[in-house]
Amino acid sequence: MSDPLLFEDTFTVTSVNQQKYDRVSRITCSSTDATMSFTLDINTDLYPCAVNETLSLALASTLSLDGKEDARNSWRNVADGDQTLANEYDYVCHGKVYRFEEGATKDTMAVFVSFGGLLLYLEGPYKKLVTLRIDHVYLLLKK
Template identity: 55%
Template sequence: MADSQLFEETFTIETVDSQKYDRVSRVIGESTDGQTTFWLDINHELFPLIEKDSVQMVLASTLNLDGTKDEKGWRELSRMDSTLADMYDYVCHGKVYRFEEGSGENIKVYISFGGLLLYIDGPYKKLTPLRIDYVYMLLKK
């Protein structure tokens, strides 16, 4: 895992709830090792998920492949620039807005992607790198 990749895990989707909003589903997944769970609001028109899907999630501080800080905004990148986003199907930029202590060695991390929320509950050692202000979330099946 490069320095820019703060968290990487493969999850199995357990629940998909699409009843509350037209284009948004709340999905719940558990990591393959059973130590980490997440709740995620996702635009299901752009990235449809169903129960039992396997999803790889990466949370990164930058999209630059060499791990350097973003000097340009993601919208300013030319089509010729290769980024971490090229390897994933669904990419969001968001703000880490809360940490909470969980049970035992677990902590809880809350991230907002323009109103679509991500909540991760897992081991302190895995999630402590997320103690930064902004992250990119990258997903692929």
């Protein structure tokens, strides 16, 4: 089939703001090549992050390794032994892409995704983010 990953890059955490909520922090990260950045609300009870940590962020259209559309009612209903992209990552969320904007500089764009109220703002070159013009995505993080 096709590759389920729409976007993948490595980032360094530049700030962690945990002032507003008890178990949620807003992390800001920059890519290792400094062309991409993102801000993400993250459940720090499940996935604590610290400044200068390196994270691998991926966005996928499906968790199926072969790229097939998810046929399950929930990605959590995986039979024992079934392998998915979720097995390769530490933190997984499913969300809705709800807005696109032009980026701060020429040839860049910003993508906004909501994961049940936890928000992602991803900005970078148009060429890297154009594949995110779909309705729903999976966020996958690992250290």
